[in-house]
Amino acid sequence: MTRSIPITAPAADSPPPPHRPVESRSRRRSRRVTAHPVAGALFVLPFFLVVVAFLIVPLGYAFWLSLSSKSLALGTRFTGIDNYVRAFTDPVLLDGLLRVVLFGLVQIPIMLGIALAGALTLDAVTTKFALAFRLIAFMPYAVPAVVGALMWGFLYSRTFGPFADLPTFVGGDPIDFFSSSLLLLSLGNIVTWAWTGYNMIILYSALQGVPREMYEAAVIDGATPVQIALRVKVPAIKQAISLAAIFTVIGTMQFFTEPAIMARFAPQISAGYTPNLYAYNQAFAYSDFHYSAALSFALGFLVFVVAYAFVFINRRRGARS
Amino acid sequence: MTIGGAGNRTTVKTRLPHVLMAAGILYFLVPLLWVVIAATKSQPDLLDSPALWFAEFNLVENIEQLFREDDGVYGQWLLNTALYSGLSALGATALAAAAGYGLARFSFVGKRLFETALLGMIMVPATALVLPTYLILSELEIVDTMWAVILPSLLSPFGAYLVRVYVAESVPVELIDAARIDRAGELRIFWQIAVPMMRPAIVTVFLFTLVATWNNYFLPLVMLSDADLYPLTVGLTTWFNTAQQEAGTRMLFNLVVTGSLLAIVPLVVAFVLLQRFWRSGAAAGALK
Numbered sequence: 001m002t003r004s005i006p007i008t009a010p011a012a013d014s015p016p017p018p019h020r021p022v023e024s025r026s027r028r029r030s031r032r033v034t035a036h037p038v039a040g041a042l043f044v045l046p047f048f049l050v051v052v053a054f055l056i057v058p059l060g061y062a063f064w065l066s067l068s069s070k071s072l073a074l075g076t077r078f079t080g081i082d083n084y085v086r087a088f089t090d091p092v093l094l095d096g097l098l099r100v101v102l103f104g105l106v107q108i109p110i111m112l113g114i115a116l117a118g119a120l121t122l123d124a125v126t127t128k129f130a131l132a133f134r135l136i137a138f139m140p141y142a143v144p145a146v147v148g149a150l151m152w153g154f155l156y157s158r159t160f161g162p163f164a165d166l167p168t169f170v171g172g173d174p175i176d177f178f179s180s181s182l183l184l185l186s187l188g189n190i191v192t193w194a195w196t197g198y199n200m201i202i203l204y205s206a207l208q209g210v211p212r213e214m215y216e217a218a219v220i221d222g223a224t225p226v227q228i229a230l231r232v233k234v235p236a237i238k239q240a241i242s243l244a245a246i247f248t249v250i251g252t253m254q255f256f257t258e259p260a261i262m263a264r265f266a267p268q269i270s271a272g273y274t275p276n277l278y279a280y281n282q283a284f285a286y287s288d289f290h291y292s293a294a295l296s297f298a299l300g301f302l303v304f305v306v307a308y309a310f311v312f313i314n315r316r317r318g319a320r321s
Numbered sequence: 322m323t324i325g326g327a328g329n330r331t332t333v334k335t336r337l338p339h340v341l342m343a344a345g346i347l348y349f350l351v352p353l354l355w356v357v358i359a360a361t362k363s364q365p366d367l368l369d370s371p372a373l374w375f376a377e378f379n380l381v382e383n384i385e386q387l388f389r390e391d392d393g394v395y396g397q398w399l400l401n402t403a404l405y406s407g408l409s410a411l412g413a414t415a416l417a418a419a420a421g422y423g424l425a426r427f428s429f430v431g432k433r434l435f436e437t438a439l440l441g442m443i444m445v446p447a448t449a450l451v452l453p454t455y456l457i458l459s460e461l462e463i464v465d466t467m468w469a470v471i472l473p474s475l476l477s478p479f480g481a482y483l484v485r486v487y488v489a490e491s492v493p494v495e496l497i498d499a500a501r502i503d504r505a506g507e508l509r510i511f512w513q514i515a516v517p518m519m520r521p522a523i524v525t526v527f528l529f530t531l532v533a534t535w536n537n538y539f540l541p542l543v544m545l546s547d548a549d550l551y552p553l554t555v556g557l558t559t560w561f562n563t564a565q566q567e568a569g570t571r572m573l574f575n576l577v578v579t580g581s582l583l584a585i586v587p588l589v590v591a592f593v594l595l596q597r598f599w600r601s602g603a604a605a606g607a608l609k
Binding site for chain 2: 036050051055059117121133135139140144145147148150151155196253254257289292299303311
């Protein structure tokens with residue numbers, strides 16, 4: 001079933017259907033039908049309390065913590081932005097950051113490209129087979145990242161998996177999926193496997209919301225399905241594509257589970273392989289909570305700024321066209 | 322609904338897409354097939370027999386051993402996971418539903434500001450929150466309890482956002498006003514009129530928060546140290562670590578594999594069965 005739900009992100013630029021006029025009209029009619037400000041606030045209150053307790057307070061606490069340091073000689077003392085200066089001159093963090101950015105630059109376009117192609121195919125082909133494809137592609141989403149990484153780890157390994165020894169049948173050397181040169185590709189494959197179907201469903205749902213009238217004319221004019229897909233459908237769901245991209249970027253910047261599991265197969269995955277792994281290890285391997293707080297706050301801030309800027313620019317562009 | 326229309330032309334034109342989709346099915350299915358096949362093997366067979374074909378059928382023994390190992394801790398992990406994700410998803414969905422409805426259908430002081438902030442909250446990465454939350458909860462002495470996993474999981478700004486958009490689109494103001502004229506209380510209007518109309522959005526938020534908690538690794542890893550409190554994700558990795566350290570001396574690899582299979586079956590089944598519900602809600606997720 002297809003609901004006509006806007007594909008644009010609403011909140012600021014498309015307020016809910018005008019209910020004010022209705023309410024003011026009815027206010028004249030009856031006192032009972034008012035804006036009910038108290039009731040409205042009460043509906044939001046429980047959610048708001050959770051936001052305060054598990055978002056605002058932790059963020060504030062992390063920031064406060066990051067402004068001080070603890071040492072054996074001097075105890076805990078206020079050090080201002082020292083932790084941040086240390087972070088952004090820390091070669092381990094910078095290496096990890098660079099690695100994650102490189103990873104994202106390759107993996108995200110590939111994954112979203114496949115997801116988009118899949119969504120366009122599903123939108124144009126409606127056979128039983130396409131239905132099966134849609135369902136199976138989505139399945140990995142329900143598999144915990146831990147289990148996904150373990151499964152691929154087994155599949156990559158020489159002792160358990162079928163792939164590493166394939167070249168030996170034609171006289172080649174076995175593939176080492178955990179070697180430094182292949183490791184990022186191996187990790188990228190795990191993430192692609194897990195998230196392509198999810199993104200495909202999101203984009204497919206957006207496509208279902210595109211009114212058919214938009215390309216009926218093109219069909220009559222003899223445009224091929226591929227032309228229609230690229231010239232009409234893709235532009236129509238631009239907003240959904242960029243939002244899928246931004247959520248993928250947010251996820252990639254927090255890269256943790258897959259490298260943490262893969263470290264068991266590939267020992268060269270160090271404590272600072274990704275920024276998130278580094279922040280975790282600073283806290284739980286080295287007990288440096290102050291530096292760890294600075295790392296997670298800085299990383300969170302970076303992700304937030306990039307994501308928000310992206311959404312903001314996107315929306316301005318959307319408003320202009 | 323095929324665009325090409327006339328039968329013959331379409332079948333020729335869809336051959337390439339079908340070949341590509343077949344390749345996709347193979348790619349997405351192979352790891353799952355592997356885990357199904359591997360779960361039927363004993364540890365020696367797991368190491369020696371061809372990876373993508375069956376050896377001696379050992380699934381029943383594996384499952385028996387799985388629930389016996391370490392005094393049946395796997396069953397405990399399974400229960401914990403169901404409990405944590407069930408309670409978190411219920412709570413998060415209830416909060417998101419009420420908040421989304423309140424934001425979409427009421428006006429009150431600070432609403433605009435809160436709505437703008439909501440979009441920002443969606444962008445805050447969990448990384449920035451988990452460590453400070455751990456420190457705060459350890460001050461309150463509730464780390465290493467189930468609440469340390471459940472309470473932070475109640476936060477779902479995206480859920481509230483999704484419900485808000487959905488209500489704005491599909492719960493008519495006129496209907497609510499009519500109910501008010503009939504002197505229905507606000508809670509009753511919400512429960513008896515709005516909630517049934519919001520069902521697709523609610524099911525979607527529930528399923529997605531359920532999966533998020535069921536699959537979560539980082540949060541329980543940080544919060545819990547008592548093995549009896551672990552969810553499946555953390556429990557399986559500790560077994561896997563032990564299996565590697567004591568390579569071969571203890572039969573654990575087959576348990577990790579069988580345990581993985583049992584960990585994914587409930588969610589895959591839930592998603593397939595509830596397809597009808599979440600797909601209509603996911604349309605709203607398209608704006609994500």
